[in-house]
Amino acid sequence: MTIAFTPGEPAGIGPDLAVIHAQKKSDKNLLVFADPDMLISRAKQLKLPLKIVESDCVNTTHQLCVYPIKAEGNITTGVLNPDNAQYVLNTLDAATDFCLKKQCSALVTGPVHKGIINSVNPGFTGHTEYLAGLSNVNKTVMMLATKGLRVALATTHLPLSQVAQNITAESLEQTIRIIHRSLEAYGTINPNIVVCGLNPHAGEDGYLGMEEIEIINPLIAKLNNQGFNLTGSVPADTAFTVDALQGVDCVLSMYHDQGLPVLKTLGFKKAVNITLGLPFIRTSVDHGTALSLAGTGNISLGSLHTALEYAQNFINKTIY
16 A cells, blocks of 8 residues: 655755655655655755655665656755745645545645745645645544644634634534544544633633633533533643543644644654545644754654554554
8 A cells, every 4th residue: 555745845854754764664655746856866965875766666775656746946955945835735736636546545744834835825724724625625623643642623723813713613513523533433432532622711611701601512512412422621721631631532622722732742753643534544744844954864754654654554444
């Protein structure tokens, strides 16, 4: 089974991940969607041997199987070039098409630079939303996982000022149903999902906000009456203590920086970003483009290996 890999921003460490990964034999068969010349150039910069085979193939040591997509602008390691923003989207388009056509069993993505992509695609907010659009899916859920903790998000890449207005009963119900269905599909029976409140102290009975009383808590009661196993809403400041996480399969945070700082503190470089609700498997590294580290070799492949391992487990439908 072949896993598609998109290195992401060509000036960042995504190409380095592919080149360094190729230095050892792996049981994960990758098809890299990228500019072959860029990969060869990065390998030379890293002083590492690399052979490119422009087709789906069996990965061997020092070799990458590549679906060639030509970059449109000059690539200088560590220096962003808006001329290559469309190239990054082209790699995602092609890899997604392969996954939708079952030519690849999963997609693993490297880090992109949202600001640069917005120069050609205003409104681009991230992989999660873009892949949903390519797949004609109305709703997806962003979930990050590391050993002992999974955190899903009710809203993703929004300014904090826009979060409250995007917490609706309809959207929240869709999110919880996708999480529940996805966890069950991969081996977790009747998953225990902890739902954080939006406000400090989960609103403190309305004193600090009404979203819990008017939206979140009634929805939790409704779904629990239908057989779900939801806990909440709980104050986010105590949701992640060791005792609170006992028996918990996933914590649903209301916004990006409510839950992800905890997860990344526990598992940075060993965490994975998972998109739930797509018609194919997608995982990603948990870090950014790290422009200053590109071409230095001074990077960790921990998150890439975790993303590949999770993708393989999804393919095999083993518990994660």
